[in-house]
Amino acid sequence: MAxxxxxxxxxxxxxxxxxxxxxxxxxxSNRVSNLGFSFKGDEKWKRKHRVxxxxxxxxxxEGLKRRSSVSLEGTLGLDMVSExxxxxxxxxxxxxxxxxxxVGPACSSLEDLEKMALGGMxxxxxxxxxxxxxxxxxxxxxxxxxxxxxxxxxxxxIDTEGSQIHVVDHGEPSSVKVEEDSIWLFTAERFEGTRxxxxxxxxxxxxxxxxxxxxxxxxxxxxxxxxxxxxxNDLNCKCIDAGLFLPGAKFSSRxxxxxxxRNYKLPTLSTKDWADINFGIAEEVxxxxxxxxNHADSxxxxxxxxxxxxxxxxxxxxxxxxxxxxHNLEEIVKASDGIMVARxxxxxxxxxxxxxTVQEGIIRICRQQNKPxxxxxxxxxxxxxxxxxxxxxxxDISEAVxxxxxxxxxxxxxAIGSFGQKALAVLDMTSSRMESWSRKENRQSLLNHHKLGxxxxxxxxxxxxxxxxxxxxxxxxxxxxxxxxxxxxxxxxSRNRPDPPIFAFTDDENTRMALNxxxxxxxxxxxxxxEAESNISKSVDLMKSKGLINKGDxxxxxxxxxxxxxxxxxxxxxxxxxxx
Ligand SMILES: Nc1ncnc2c1ncn2[C@@H]1O[C@H](COP(=O)(O)OP(=O)(O)OP(=O)(O)O)[C@@H](O)[C@H]1O
Ligand SMILES: CC(=O)C(=O)O
Ligand SMILES: [K+]
Ligand SMILES: [Mg+2]
Numbered sequence: 001m002a003x004x005x006x007x008x009x010x011x012x013x014x015x016x017x018x019x020x021x022x023x024x025x026x027x028x029s030n031r032v033s034n035l036g037f038s039f040k041g042d043e044k045w046k047r048k049h050r051v052x053x054x055x056x057x058x059x060x061x062e063g064l065k066r067r068s069s070v071s072l073e074g075t076l077g078l079d080m081v082s083e084x085x086x087x088x089x090x091x092x093x094x095x096x097x098x099x100x101x102x103v104g105p106a107c108s109s110l111e112d113l114e115k116m117a118l119g120g121m122x123x124x125x126x127x128x129x130x131x132x133x134x135x136x137x138x139x140x141x142x143x144x145x146x147x148x149x150x151x152x153x154x155x156x157x158i159d160t161e162g163s164q165i166h167v168v169d170h171g172e173p174s175s176v177k178v179e180e181d182s183i184w185l186f187t188a189e190r191f192e193g194t195r196x197x198x199x200x201x202x203x204x205x206x207x208x209x210x211x212x213x214x215x216x217x218x219x220x221x222x223x224x225x226x227x228x229x230x231x232x233n234d235l236n237c238k239c240i241d242a243g244l245f246l247p248g249a250k251f252s253s254r255x256x257x258x259x260x261x262r263n264y265k266l267p268t269l270s271t272k273d274w275a276d277i278n279f280g281i282a283e284e285v286x287x288x289x290x291x292x293x294n295h296a297d298s299x300x301x302x303x304x305x306x307x308x309x310x311x312x313x314x315x316x317x318x319x320x321x322x323x324x325x326x327h328n329l330e331e332i333v334k335a336s337d338g339i340m341v342a343r344x345x346x347x348x349x350x351x352x353x354x355x356x357t358v359q360e361g362i363i364r365i366c367r368q369q370n371k372p373x374x375x376x377x378x379x380x381x382x383x384x385x386x387x388x389x390x391x392x393x394x395x396d397i398s399e400a401v402x403x404x405x406x407x408x409x410x411x412x413x414x415a416i417g418s419f420g421q422k423a424l425a426v427l428d429m430t431s432s433r434m435e436s437w438s439r440k441e442n443r444q445s446l447l448n449h450h451k452l453g454x455x456x457x458x459x460x461x462x463x464x465x466x467x468x469x470x471x472x473x474x475x476x477x478x479x480x481x482x483x484x485x486x487x488x489x490x491x492x493x494s495r496n497r498p499d500p501p502i503f504a505f506t507d508d509e510n511t512r513m514a515l516n517x518x519x520x521x522x523x524x525x526x527x528x529x530x531e532a533e534s535n536i537s538k539s540v541d542l543m544k545s546k547g548l549i550n551k552g553d554x555x556x557x558x559x560x561x562x563x564x565x566x567x568x569x570x571x572x573x574x575x576x577x578x579x580x
Contacts, residue, residue, distance in 0.1 A: 076542050077505075077512075077525035079153035081118060086522075086548055091478045094501045096520040097431040098122040098407035100157065100374055101424060103139050104130065104415025110142050112421075116414065117143075117152040119424040122516045123287065125157045125409065128276045140283045153523070155286040155516040157317075160273040162291025163266040170199045170245050178223040180242040186216070186235040199245070207233050209262050215254040219246060220347040250348045252323075259323055259350065268298035277302070281310045286513040289317045289340055294324040296335035303335070315514050317374070320362055321345035329362065333369045338517060344377035344411070356399075363403045368450040370495045372517045375400040376409035380426060384417040389426050397427060401434040404497050406519040439499055452492075460572060461560070465492035468558050468574050473499050475576065477554045483528060483535050487511040487518075489560055494518045500556075505539055532559040532571075544579065553579040 076083070085094055100123040101107070101116055113124070124143050126136050136158075146152050170176050172194065178184070184197045188204040201207075207230065210216075216225040216237055223243030229236035253260040268290065269277070280288060288306075293299060299318050306314055318325070318332050321342035325332055333339055341359050350358065359375060366373035379397055382390050400408060408427050414420035453459040472480050480502045484490045490504035502521045506512055507528040515523035526542075528535050536557055543549045557575045 076546055076548075078522070078548075080151035081120060082522050083546075083548070091501055091553075092436070092499075093432075094522065095120065095428060095432045096435050096497075096501070097401050097405065098517055098519065099424065099427050099431075100125050100376070100407050100409040100517075101414040101420070102127055102159075102409070102411045104412075106416050106418070107414050107420050108135070108139050108142075110146070113139070113142050113154075114146055114150070114152075115421055116424060117146055117150075117154050119421050120428045121154055121424060123155045123157050123407070125159055125289070127159045127161075127411075127415070128273070129159075129161045133276075133279055136279070137283060140285065153512065153516060155513045156283075157287035157289055158276065158280040158285050159289040159319075160269065160276055160291045162268060162273065162319075163270040170194075170247070170249075173247060175247070176245040178218075178239050178243055178245055180239055182239045183228070184225065184237050184239065186237060188233050203266075204233060207235050209260060210235065210253050211255070213255070214260060215240070216251050217254060217348075218243070218251050219249050220252075220352050222246065222249065250345065252349050261323060268293055268295075269302065277305070278309075281306070281312075281314065284312050285314060286510070287315045287317055287338075287517070289319055290336075291319050291342070292322055292325075292345070293318040293320070293332055293336075294322055295328050296331040299332060299335040313510050313514075315517075317372075321349065323349045326350070326358065329365060330369075333362075333365050333371055336371060337514075338372040338374070338406075339366050340374040340376050340409070341405075342376050347377075359400070360403055363400075363405050366406075367404065367495055367497075370452055370491055372406040372491075372519070374407040374409050374517070375405045377411055379408055379410065380413045380423045383419050383423040383426070384412045387419045387422055389423075394426070394430055397430045398434040401431045402438050404519065406494075407517055457570070461489060462492055464558065464572050464574060465489060466496055468556060469493055469496035469498040471574065471576075472556045475554065475556070477556045477576065479503055479549070479553070479555050481505065481536070481539065481555055481557045483532065483559050485511065485528075487515050487523075489558060490515055490521050490523070491518055493558070494521050505535065530562075532573075535559070536575075536577075540577070540579065549579050551579055555579065 078086075082094065099120050101121045102125045103113070104127075107113065107116055116124075124139070126139060128136070140156050143154050143156055147154060182197060184199060185195075186199050186201055186207070188201045188206055190200065210227060210230070212227050212230055214227045216227065216235075218224065221241075221243075223239060223245060224241035225237035226240050227235050228238050253262065277288065288302065290299060290302060299316055302316050306316070315337035317338040317340055318336040319340045319342040320326065320329070320332070321344070339362060341362050343355055343359065346358070347355055363373050363375075379400075380389050380393050382393060397408060408431065410420070410423055410427065413423040417423060451459070451462070453462045468480065471477075477500055479500050480493060480498060482489050482493060482502060483505050485506060485508060487504065487506065490502055490506075493502050497519060504511075504515055504521050504523045505526045505528065506515070506523060507526060509525060512523040512525045515521045524539075526535075526539060536559065540549065540555070549555065555577045557577055558573070559575075560570075560572050562570055
């Protein structure tokens with residue numbers, strides 16, 4: 001696969017091209033979104049002078065030569081990665097599945113973050129389990145700087161530490177081998193240094209509800225013990241399945257093969273979590289991912305807190321990673337703005353073989369309830385160390401895409417791995433390939449048209465979106481345009497997983513950043529007037545002038561016009577426009 005930059009011309013002005021694009025083009029395969037163009041100089045100046053910079057790019061994808069003119073003019077409110085991708089791959093080539101990357105020491109420099117953004121990162125995740133607040137602040141500011149100065153639109157997510165009874169410290173910095181029949185003491189006692197065959201639990205009440213004869217399963221099966229004696233809060237345990245003890249290992253307990261429900265009455269949000277939430281509010285992040293949610297109430301509490309405390313509407317995602325959350329799933333999904341299937345900790349709490357069906361069930365409920373859903377953990381675990389994925393990992397990613405998850409997430413692969421960008425490229429390529437393959441199957445029936453709206457106007461909006469997607473698919477239109485203030489119609493369209501991409505025009509920056517997580521939605525930040533027709537013609541003209549839509553393209557347009565003085569009726573419509 002070869003890519004050659006043919007020619008490039010910049011209009012006069014004090015704009016500086018700071019990097020030659022060829023370097024990115026060569027090593028990042030067929031993603032011409034990875035153009036690597038970046039400009040010094042401030043955004044306002046560029047907008048004011050409507051600077052035009054065009055590059056002619058010739059791409060040789062599997063023997064098929066395509067020539068494209070890539071416009072880097074001012075801003076259409078379309079992020080530069082989507083714009084580049086649209087130019088080269090066309091409407092059908094846009095990836096629908098969104099990508100979330102955990103930022104850690106391996107990718108926290110400005111340069112690495114830029115490469116991740118170019119590689120298709122839609123959302124950057126910061127795990128508050130690690131690093132200092134200063135470190136996180138620095139990363140958030142770098143991402144915002146890249147967005148502002150280089151035309152990216154990467155959203156920021158803060159993932160809380162949460163208060164799970166988790167860590168069992170065995171006193172060693174690395175893993176410890178556990179021999180069959182060896183006897184170990186699990187204690188909540190705090191002591192300096194190490195004692196042989198002794199592990200410290202992080203919480204005094206860790207053994208509550210655990211009885212003699214129960215099984216302790218470490219990290220979902222790394223090793224297993226049977227409880228032979230209970231002395232106060234401490235447990236004497238015999239290893240019945242030899243294996244490993246990793247530092248910070250987690251455990252679940254089972255009785256007669258069934259999980260023992262443990263009710264530690266720990267708050268979902270600890271004091272430290274609340275401080276991290278305040279930090280996220282101050283830094284104006286876009287999402288909070290709430291760890292170890294057990295009940296809808298903790299989601300509601302946080303949402304209430306945010307509505308009083310944050311001027312910016314920050315979305316709250318609930319992480320499903322406990323047995324209890326599965327019992328309260330529907331309520332939690334209803335209360336949240338989105339869900340993360342946190343398979344890492346979930347695999348400690350439930351038998352591993354249940355994860356695939358649980359994942360599919362969660363995705364189905366999320367789609368029914370119209371909430372975006374992220375599939376997380378171990379998607380490309382082997383790539384933390386190796387430059388290629390296992391075939392099983394590629395199959396796992398493909399299955400999550402086929403199940404129509406909104407987003408896929410990298411954890412250690414990007415945070416600490418040696419091949420973070422490559423792992424991102426694997427996610428990108430695998431999901432794009434699976435999307436185009438499964439587009440041929442009509443999966444709309446899977447939705448069973450679960451009715452969401454309670455009031456008539458809500459039902460009308462929902463029906464319009466359902467019908468619009470059916471029409472768009474049947475007509476084979478190139479794109480769907482929707483004009484939306486809060487992103488509701490865009491998400492209702494996305495819920496139906498249409499064949500064409502959904503371009504969501506909004507004048508609200510927060511809506512734009514929130515839509516980054518929704519399947520198939522390309523959010524654009526534009527000025528919207530009360531005049532629906534003028535909004536439509538303005539955006540079509542802009543896209544045409546930038547060569548993003550062409551003569552002969554067919555676009556399905558959904559507009560939702562609130563009543564005004566001149567038009568006292570609310571009007572929702574579907575139009576089909578042929579570009580001339
Ligand atoms: N900011 C960071 N600083 C240092 N290491 C990090 C950071 N973020 C992630 N890591 C490392 O990457 C690994 C995987 O990251 P991740 O945060 O996704 O862990 P996780 O255990 O899956 O998440 P959670 O703690 O929410 O269950 C962690 O074990 C940690 O070693
Ligand atoms: C992502 C996360 O928290 C987990 O998988 O446990
Ligand atoms: K976390
Ligand atoms: Mg977790």
